[in-house]
Each structure stands twice: as C-alpha cells, then as structure tokens.
Amino acid sequence: MNADEAARLRDWADDYVAGTLGLAEREALERELLTSPEARRFFLSYLELHAGLAWQFRGLECELPDLREVKPTRPSTSRRWRWGLSSAAAVLAVAAAVLLWLRWAPLEPPADPGGSRSGPRADSGPTFAVVRETLRGRWADGREVRVSESVGRGRWSLQSGLISLAGADGVDLLVEGPAIAEWLGNQHIRLMSGTVVVRMPEGRSGFVVETAQMRVTDLGTEFGVGVSPSGDERVQVYGGRVRAEATASGAAQELKAGSALRCSAEGELAPAAFVEDRFTRRMPRTTPATPGGPLYNRSVIESVAVVRATNEVSVDGQLTEWNRSTFFKSACEPPYAATYFVEGGMMYDAAHLYVAAHVGDPEPMRNASRDGFHFAGGSVIVRLSTDRRLGWPLKGINRQFRPQKPSRELLADSTNERVTSLILWYDATSGRASLDLQHGFDLQPPAAAATGWQGAFQKDADGLGYTLEYAIPWRLLHCESDPPRAGDVMGALWTVHWSDADGRICFGQVVDVTNQNPPASPTASPAAYFLIGPHWGRAVFERVLP
Amino acid sequence: MSTEPSDDHFMTLLLANQSRVYRFLFTLVPRREDVEDLFQQTCLTLWQERAKFDPGKGQFVSWACAIAQNHVRNFRRRESTRQALLSEEVAELLLATREAGGRFSEECHQALQHCLNRLPPHQMALVEESYREGALVSTAAAAGRSANALYKSLRRIRAILHDCMLRVLAEGSTS
Numbered sequence: 001m002n003a004d005e006a007a008r009l010r011d012w013a014d015d016y017v018a019g020t021l022g023l024a025e026r027e028a029l030e031r032e033l034l035t036s037p038e039a040r041r042f043f044l045s046y047l048e049l050h051a052g053l054a055w056q057f058r059g060l061e062c063e064l065p066d067l068r069e070v071k072p073t074r075p076s077t078s079r080r081w082r083w084g085l086s087s088a089a090a091v092l093a094v095a096a097a098v099l100l101w102l103r104w105a106p107l108e109p110p111a112d113p114g115g116s117r118s119g120p121r122a123d124s125g126p127t128f129a130v131v132r133e134t135l136r137g138r139w140a141d142g143r144e145v146r147v148s149e150s151v152g153r154g155r156w157s158l159q160s161g162l163i164s165l166a167g168a169d170g171v172d173l174l175v176e177g178p179a180i181a182e183w184l185g186n187q188h189i190r191l192m193s194g195t196v197v198v199r200m201p202e203g204r205s206g207f208v209v210e211t212a213q214m215r216v217t218d219l220g221t222e223f224g225v226g227v228s229p230s231g232d233e234r235v236q237v238y239g240g241r242v243r244a245e246a247t248a249s250g251a252a253q254e255l256k257a258g259s260a261l262r263c264s265a266e267g268e269l270a271p272a273a274f275v276e277d278r279f280t281r282r283m284p285r286t287t288p289a290t291p292g293g294p295l296y297n298r299s300v301i302e303s304v305a306v307v308r309a310t311n312e313v314s315v316d317g318q319l320t321e322w323n324r325s326t327f328f329k330s331a332c333e334p335p336y337a338a339t340y341f342v343e344g345g346m347m348y349d350a351a352h353l354y355v356a357a358h359v360g361d362p363e364p365m366r367n368a369s370r371d372g373f374h375f376a377g378g379s380v381i382v383r384l385s386t387d388r389r390l391g392w393p394l395k396g397i398n399r400q401f402r403p404q405k406p407s408r409e410l411l412a413d414s415t416n417e418r419v420t421s422l423i424l425w426y427d428a429t430s431g432r433a434s435l436d437l438q439h440g441f442d443l444q445p446p447a448a449a450a451t452g453w454q455g456a457f458q459k460d461a462d463g464l465g466y467t468l469e470y471a472i473p474w475r476l477l478h479c480e481s482d483p484p485r486a487g488d489v490m491g492a493l494w495t496v497h498w499s500d501a502d503g504r505i506c507f508g509q510v511v512d513v514t515n516q517n518p519p520a521s522p523t524a525s526p527a528a529y530f531l532i533g534p535h536w537g538r539a540v541f542e543r544v545l546p
Numbered sequence: 547m548s549t550e551p552s553d554d555h556f557m558t559l560l561l562a563n564q565s566r567v568y569r570f571l572f573t574l575v576p577r578r579e580d581v582e583d584l585f586q587q588t589c590l591t592l593w594q595e596r597a598k599f600d601p602g603k604g605q606f607v608s609w610a611c612a613i614a615q616n617h618v619r620n621f622r623r624r625e626s627t628r629q630a631l632l633s634e635e636v637a638e639l640l641l642a643t644r645e646a647g648g649r650f651s652e653e654c655h656q657a658l659q660h661c662l663n664r665l666p667p668h669q670m671a672l673v674e675e676s677y678r679e680g681a682l683v684s685t686a687a688a689a690g691r692s693a694n695a696l697y698k699s700l701r702r703i704r705a706i707l708h709d710c711m712l713r714v715l716a717e718g719s720t721s
Contacts, residue, residue: 010708014701017576021630030636040643041650044573045715048654049708051572054581055565056662057677130557148554166558169565185678186565203656205663219663245667252667 001038009039013046056206058185127152128183129165129173133283135500136507137161137177140525142296155182158194159527160295160497160506164283170201176280176376177506178527184210192400195226195373197238197279205240213263217243221257224279228372230443231399236260236278244269278370280504295332295340295498295508299526302516303538304328304492306346306484309354313347315471317458319356322347330494330512331360339464342380342496342510348484348541353477355382355424355470359496364459364466365426366503367434374436375495377503379425380468383530384539385491386479387418393515394419394491394533398441401522401532413533415440419491420477421530424470426457428503433457433468437476441531450476484541492539493530513537556596559606560589569651570611573644574618574637584621588614615641653715661710669703676700 012029015021032039127150137145140157151165158177165173168186175181179194188208198207198218205220211233216225221240227233235244237255245252248267255261262272305326313321322345331341340360347354357380369377385394396413421443423436433455437446455470474483484490496510511526514537521534529535567588571581591613599609622631644650662670
C-alpha cells in the first residue's frame, strides 16, 4: 500500500469514526475492504488506535458500572445468547438508569482527606479496582477492608494496613496506609499522601500517578511513589522506566530501574538515593501476630496535665521520677483494649519538656520504617503548641484543608513554628531512641538536625509492650526564651501507632487528647485530626502535682 | 464438570478484560457514544449471565466478546437505517480478519502504548485532552484554537502514531 492509499484509508476511517463518512466514500471503503486483506488489516489497526486512545483517556463519566446489586439471570435452556424481550428491556432500563446516573450525577465535592466518608466509593458508581488482598487494612471511616471490595470514584483514605488492588488491564497496586488517594480514570490515580507501588503486566504501560507536585507516567515498569505527611514526594523505579514531570515547572526526567527522584514541597526535582526497601513491594506472607481486627479508639480524653518536674529527671525509661497518677490512659476498641493501649504523661521545667509513655504492643520496638514514614513502624507522636498567643482551641490547619486564599491570621496560625510534632520511635536498625520533629500544621522539618535531646526505651518483661522517656529542650520547640509556664493551656494531641512484626506496616493507631466539642472545622476522621488545630485537645501546665 | 468462578473472581476477570471488550466493540461500531452504551450494556449482561460462564470451556474474553457481539447485532438492527454503518458483510469480514490475526488486537494495543510513550509532551497533551473531553469543540475553546485546526492536528498525530504502530508490528517488538 502506498502513502496515498494509506492516507486515504485513514481519512475514511477518521470520517467513519466521526460519523461524517459520505455514502460514496463508504461504498468505496467497503469495496476496498472486501477485496484487500492488506486494507482490512490496515483499517483494523487504525480502529484499534482509535479504540486504544478512547479507552486510555476515558473520563470519569463512563466507567464500569457497579454490578453487584444486579442479580444473575437463571441459566436458560433456550438459545444461549437470545434474550426475551422483557428481560432485554429490563436490563436496558437498568443500563439506562446506570448510564443516566453515571453521566448526570454530580461529582463528589472535594472530600476531606481522611474524612468521615473515607471508605472507597463503589457502593454506587463506577468500579476502578477490587481489593485482592489486605493485611490489617482499615479505611479511615473505621471499616475493615474486605477482600473483593470494590474501589470506585472519589477520594478514599486507607488509615492503616497494606492492601493490594487489582485494577483494569491487569495493573496491580500495593497501597500502604495511612494513604489518601483518588481514582481519576482506569489508568490514573491521584495520591495525596502515603505510598503506592504500581506493577504493570508485561507489555503494558501508561499508568499515571499524580501527586501535588508531580505526574509520574509509567513506561512499562514497576515503581513506587510516596508522599510523606510533610509533602515530600519520591518516585523510585524497580523495573522498566517512568517519566516524572514536575507540575509547576514542567521539568521532566525519565528514570530507569534502580533510580529514584525526590520532589520537594516547592516542586523542585532532584535525584535521590535508591533505597530498595523504601516501598513495600510484596504482600508479606507471614501471619500477623494477632488476628484481624482494626486497631482504633474513640477519644474521650480532652486534656493532659503537664506537671512541673520537681526533681532532676534521669532519662532511662524507668520513669522513677514520674507520678503515674497524672497519666492518661487510652486504648483500642475491644477486643484489643488490653493489648493495644497507651498510658501517657508529660512534665516540664525551665529547660525541657519531658514525655513518658507505656505502650501495650505485642510487637514492641521493631520500627524499621523509612524516611518520611518513621511513624508507621510503631511510634508515639506528641503534638504541642508552645505559643500561648494561639490560645485554645487552636485555629491552624494543614494546607490540604485551607482555603485557596486563607486569611493572614489563618496562614500565620497554620505555619506557626511553635506548633511542633514530636515523633518518638525506637529505631530497631540502629538500636537507638529516635526523634523526628515537624513544625506548623504543614509539618515542616527543622532547618538543622535536632540535638541536645535524650530518649530511652525499655521493653516490658513479658515482651508485650515498651516504655519510653524523653527530655526535649524547649529550644527544639522554638520557645527557649519564653517556654510554657504554670497556668498555660496549650493545644496538644497524642497519637500512637502500631505495626507488623517487621516494623514497617502500620496496623492501626490511637488518637487521643482531642477537643470533645470542636468549633466549626473541616470534617475529618480522627486519623486526620493532627492536620486540623480545632480538633486538638489541651495540655494544661500545672504548678504542682494536682 | 463446571468450575463456576465466584462473584469476586468474576469481577476480577471482568476488570482485567474490560479494555479488550471495549476495543472489540470499537472495531464494530464507529461512534464512541454508541460504544460506551454498548459497553455498559455488555457489562450488565456479563454480570447477569455470570452463572453461565464456564472457565473450563474457554477464555473469559472470548465469552465476553461473544456477548458484546450479540449486543452489536441488536444495535445494527435498530440503527442500520439511521447510521452509516459498514455493511454486515464487511463487518463480518473485519471480524474474521481480526480473529485470524491471533493476538492482533493485543499486539496493536501494546504497539500503541509503546508509541504513545514516545510522543512529544505537547502532542500527548492534545490527544489526552481531546479524548478525555470527548468533544473537540470544548478542547479547542480551552486551547484558544478553532475546532477545525485542532481536528487537523489530531489527525496528524494519529497518523504519526499509526505509522509507529505499524512499524512496531512489523518489527514484532516493543522493546
């Protein structure tokens, strides 16, 4: 076939698809297709091109409908594919209803990350994937993730655990909680936080993972994308290649297997070290130490006493200087209350904040998690405001929840560097107590490495828990010249995470010391309270033992 | 003996094969809106008839395409006087050519993926916008160009992609 003949066939095919093919052209096309096998293959391959593009870039308005409520028909003894008129009409009526719904139902309003509607939205609407496997997976609305559950349109939030999703065309996704994501199409997800590993079947490519700062397009490969709570984004390639493009600048890089890239919260791409185990690539085959069940709590505690330290505190994990009667206790919902709990206390003096906790944990001190996700492998996180001007309740909120043009006051409260998150965890790899600091509700890392703090962990004698003790200079909380004093009431929030036996996959959490009557604020599940100041409880700085 | 898959397994099969069914429909029916409708109808039928699918008797995709073809036959009967469809004879011949080609459709699809990955970003963006929107007019308005100019650009890009596909198919490799 020469170039002119090829161009003419393509023109006819384009017109045919567009519905503008004239009668004479249609007859000419048919003559050619009837007589020439080469023309038929050429024409078919061009239709495959149209079909492939249409499939790849289909919008949200028409996807696989939710079919689970449609009952099967009885096996027929008549001609296998022939329908009765009534059943066909009924099915078409259902189809029409589904189509109408799919085309005219308004899109969900932007859902709250980690919000109360944070399970997958496949109960009515298109299905993009089904859950293939789950390891202690729990949606942010508290429901346990079920195998074969459909995941559909809209944002969904995996609070904890690890789940494997089977998507269209054989794509396999491994999502590690906590994660917030949204399907945008068959081959397209948006990842707001957390990590996902995408594996394409042999010969397939084109899956897109979009983040706030990047668009990562797979070119036939296996790759991981992670968005840390502070907004740090990474892509790492395990097989094949991907193209990473910075949304703001348009700068693009192609990455090969064995390479990694980092995108800062400001949208700058930079090479990053390839760390093989940065992402969880396989569903662990080990059985969890304890079976099933979501680990979560219902917060009833609003305040924690911060007691004046009257003696020098020796940071050794023994808690001999502590009066435990001032501790609060919070536990996971039954049947896990006796196994997964925290007893926490706080003290202060002119130079330090002291934190102590006894944590019930069948897999204690195993944290082997990765940069940006250290909390996931087992941790205690204490969040505290040390700026008395902010008062209580706090007003600051994370950028995900802020209006596009926040007031100056809201922005100042939200980025106040005297709001600090202290992530306390035991690094099983080095065998040392560790501390990560983040500032403001945007969780910014400190400018310099934290020094001058002390921390100690002690494993329970029965191996079912641990005790931690920390002394943290006020300097690290940016208030050394004006530390909290007796009578201050500051915003505070406690979170404890538990993990699997490998210290990597978050199995659940307790969130407590929360505002029991929060003022109007973005709706969110407790898992996202740390991003929303009005939900924080109180730290009451006491003069003497109450 | 029949080994009937569970609903969950059936759903997984359906998800994994839906693009094949969709592309199959596209080779029989030209207008995208019709393909979308037929695809939805086919999915519903597949689900309703799932008890009849016997994995022991053949591949899921073959069974699914047979059901899709049935919908197309009904569609042709309804629409033949209104639409400029190719004659039944030609349609049957195209189907036979497609089937005789073995993995022809899959190879085309893989070749297209290979070629899309090599498309310059601005051309890729135009293709994506046009096919996502489903209407050139809105894409053109957003791009500040006339629909006609955009249509010509899109035809050129499709020709580039098609040439690339044919080259890949001839070489038998997407590496």
